[in-house]
Amino acid sequence: xPVVTVLYFARCREITGKVQEKVxxxxxxSLDNILTELAKVHPALETLRGxxxxxxxxxxxxxSVQLQSTDEIALIPPVSGG
Amino acid sequence: MPLSNIDDLFQYEELSxxxxxxxxxxxxxxxxxxxxxLETYKALIRRACDDGSFDGGDQGLLNAHFSTWSHGxxxxxxxxxxxxxxxxxxxxxxxxxxxxxxxxxxxxLGAVKPWHxxxxxxxxxxxxLTEHTLKFxxxxxxxxxxxxxTYYQPTAEMKAGSAKKEGTNVxxxxxxxxxILRYGRQxxxxxxxxxxxxxxxxxxxxxxxxxxxxxxxxxxxxxxGVGTLGxxxxxxxxASNLHRQILHSEKEIGVHKVDSAISRLxxxxxxxxxxxxxxxxNASNALSIIQQYDLVLDCTDNATTRYLINDCCVLLNKxxxxxxxxxxxxxxxxxxxxxxxxxxxxxxxxxxxxxxxNCFEAGVLxxxxxxxxxxxxxxxxxxxxxxxxxxxxxxxxxxxxxxxMKAIKLRPRRKDCVVCGDNPTVTSPIDYVKFxxxxxxxxxxxxxxxxxxxxxxxxxxxxxxHLIDVRPSVEFGICALENSVCVPFMDLVSDKVDLSPHIxxxxxxxxxxxxxxxxxxxxxxxxLKAKYPEHCFKDIVGGLMGWTSDIDPNFPMx
Ligand SMILES: [Zn+2]
Numbered sequence: 001x002p003v004v005t006v007l008y009f010a011r012c013r014e015i016t017g018k019v020q021e022k023v024x025x026x027x028x029x030s031l032d033n034i035l036t037e038l039a040k041v042h043p044a045l046e047t048l049r050g051x052x053x054x055x056x057x058x059x060x061x062x063x064s065v066q067l068q069s070t071d072e073i074a075l076i077p078p079v080s081g082g
Numbered sequence: 083m084p085l086s087n088i089d090d091l092f093q094y095e096e097l098s099x100x101x102x103x104x105x106x107x108x109x110x111x112x113x114x115x116x117x118x119x120l121e122t123y124k125a126l127i128r129r130a131c132d133d134g135s136f137d138g139g140d141q142g143l144l145n146a147h148f149s150t151w152s153h154g155x156x157x158x159x160x161x162x163x164x165x166x167x168x169x170x171x172x173x174x175x176x177x178x179x180x181x182x183x184x185x186x187x188x189x190x191l192g193a194v195k196p197w198h199x200x201x202x203x204x205x206x207x208x209x210x211l212t213e214h215t216l217k218f219x220x221x222x223x224x225x226x227x228x229x230x231x232t233y234y235q236p237t238a239e240m241k242a243g244s245a246k247k248e249g250t251n252v253x254x255x256x257x258x259x260x261x262i263l264r265y266g267r268q269x270x271x272x273x274x275x276x277x278x279x280x281x282x283x284x285x286x287x288x289x290x291x292x293x294x295x296x297x298x299x300x301x302x303x304x305x306x307g308v309g310t311l312g313x314x315x316x317x318x319x320x321a322s323n324l325h326r327q328i329l330h331s332e333k334e335i336g337v338h339k340v341d342s343a344i345s346r347l348x349x350x351x352x353x354x355x356x357x358x359x360x361x362x363x364n365a366s367n368a369l370s371i372i373q374q375y376d377l378v379l380d381c382t383d384n385a386t387t388r389y390l391i392n393d394c395c396v397l398l399n400k401x402x403x404x405x406x407x408x409x410x411x412x413x414x415x416x417x418x419x420x421x422x423x424x425x426x427x428x429x430x431x432x433x434x435x436x437x438x439x440n441c442f443e444a445g446v447l448x449x450x451x452x453x454x455x456x457x458x459x460x461x462x463x464x465x466x467x468x469x470x471x472x473x474x475x476x477x478x479x480x481x482x483x484x485x486x487m488k489a490i491k492l493r494p495r496r497k498d499c500v501v502c503g504d505n506p507t508v509t510s511p512i513d514y515v516k517f518x519x520x521x522x523x524x525x526x527x528x529x530x531x532x533x534x535x536x537x538x539x540x541x542x543x544x545x546x547x548h549l550i551d552v553r554p555s556v557e558f559g560i561c562a563l564e565n566s567v568c569v570p571f572m573d574l575v576s577d578k579v580d581l582s583p584h585i586x587x588x589x590x591x592x593x594x595x596x597x598x599x600x601x602x603x604x605x606x607x608x609x610l611k612a613k614y615p616e617h618c619f620k621d622i623v624g625g626l627m628g629w630t631s632d633i634d635p636n637f638p639m640x
Contacts, residue, residue, distance in 0.1 A: 007486075009411060009479060009481075010408065010411060011433075014572060019481075019484050019486075044576065047434065050430075050431055051429070051431055051432075051433055051434070053428060053477065053490065053492070055490045055491075058488060058489070058490055058491060059490065059491035060490065060491060060492055060493045062493060074479075074488070074490065076413075076477065076479065076490065077433065078385070078406070078413070078428075078429050078433060079406040079407065079408045079411065079412070079413050080382075080383065080384055080385040080388060080406055080408070080433065081383050081384075081406060081407055081408035081444065081446060082291060082293055082294055082295040082296075082380075082381050082382055082383040082405060082406050082407055082451065082454075
């Protein structure tokens with residue numbers, strides 16, 4: 001299983017208390033199961049399901065992808081302030 | 083400055099001039115009559131090279147050349163009223179008073195010129211000026227204003243005239259020479275050029291929100307020469323805005339943000355037409371405002387208005403450059419650009435209002451909003467000047483605090499998007515407060531019943547033993563009540579910390595919960611009650627803001 005870098009933005013930072021971390025993830029992830037996987041470590045991430053953009057290597061994640069250890073996942077909820 | 087027709091000067095012969103007030107045997111060269119000739123020109127050049135000028139300027143040279151003027155033909159002595167120096171009026175004030183009506187030409191002699199004086203509302207500010215000098219200076223400024231307006235905003239006739247000018251290799255343009263000079267540094271950038279600057283000049287941009295994002299973006303757009311800026315806000319400047327809302331200054335606290343912005347933007351570029359919209363943008367007025375513009379900058383601070391602006395931009399086919407910032411990070415994207423996604427394609431369902439924080443609650447760093455607002459301005463300039471976008475289909479993430487700047491490729495337009503999709507169901511503005519479950523200003527429902535609450539006064543008069551402040555530790559570090567302990571809300575509700583040291587052995591001893599505005603403390607009470615049902619938890623109504631207003635005005639608010 002690959003260890004990938006996960007970047008947390010906005011609300012995800014508050015929930016995880018982290019800017020980024022290395023997480024052991026399954027070789028194949030999809031938009032649905034990646035949040036399930038990460039919520040095992042940070043349960044409150046579950047509350048953002050359907051309300052955030054997940055990016056894999058700087059592009060939106062759609063369908064499923066094969067992960068490698070050099071990959072980067074980013075969780076990006078919208079920010080409303082200004 | 084001529085005050086009346088001076089065509090009669092054509093009757094004079096070379097060399098006719100007026101006496102110099104300082105040395106009347108010399109003529110003053112502010113005004114003289116001379117027949118243009120190559121011969122005189124060559125003779126003057128020769129004299130300048132051989133002998134120079136006794137005063138180092140034109141007057142010394144011309145007086146040396148036409149040296150017979152003072153004792154020659156008296157008909158070549160033009161009356162002084164054709165070359166009156168108002169600065170010298172103190173030397174013979176009664177004459178100035180007596181002949182004031184006959185002055186034909188005013189000569190603003192000396193180093194201090196009329197444009198060096200402050201001029202506002204028809205009045206010149208200056209010390210030790212005679213009544214006449216003031217009058218002439220004000221008249222000069224009135225004329226200068228008219229000239230400026232005519233010069234900077236040429237009429238259609240003038241434009242047609244300049245375009246038809248024969249013998250000059252000038253591309254017909256809507257820009258004046260002063261404009262080309264003014265915007266030259268951005269016009270020579272590839273991608274802008276003359277067409278780009280003309281594009282900016284004819285463009286109309288709407289800026290919704292004159293806060294932390296609207297301030298820098300409108301400043302750059304006004305400075306860049308965007309023809310028309312619409313400015314939407316319904317708030318007044320508050321001291322807590324000043325660390326990030328850079329158009330507003332201390333003297334504008336309490337002033338409407340639209341007024342404050344207009345006065346600053348007008349000072350930056352008087353040629354931009356600034357349209358005030360002192361309203362709260364809502365479903366009933368948004369379409370009629372947005373339809374007057376070519377491009378919209380979303381500089382608002384809440385999700386409700388963001389969905390409203392997005393939907394109206396899709397319905398009216400306007401490009402939307404959206405910016406947002408919170409704490410130390412920001413986001414920028416361009417929506418509804420040439421078939422790209424809209425805000426709803428990316429965020430089909432609104433954020434949970436309970437977890438969406440605004441700048442009041444979560445704070446924001448000024449420079450972060452500066453970066454975001456600047457990116458919005460750069461994107462608007464690019465689109466208007468070159469018809470290309472940098473951020474359409476992309477989400478720019480900026481986090482200056484952690485040194486992160488990333489562009490994420492966004493998904494394409496959703497075919498099932500409710501507003502921009504193939505079968506839209508949103509065909510006019512909807513009820514966004516209902517849709518988002520929260521308005522512009524959050525409405526909080528009280529989670530606590532009266533018996534679970536205590537006022538700031540009751541707290542002061544009680545000898546409380548257990549007071550838990552649930553604000554983040556950074557806020558607790560700014561100010562806190564005596565004998566309170568800090569257990570941050572997020573830690574408390576996620577059970578990340580061991581709460582047992584804060585729970586009294588005797589369940590009858592009340593534990594008070596305190597936060598900034600009296601919201602999180604209520605949620606904390608409910609959470610603790612579920613965990614320790616035997617114990618007594620109470621929240622403090624109004625939080626620390628209530629403490630400042632009801633108990634101690636010296637307790638800091640932030
Ligand atoms: Zn859409």
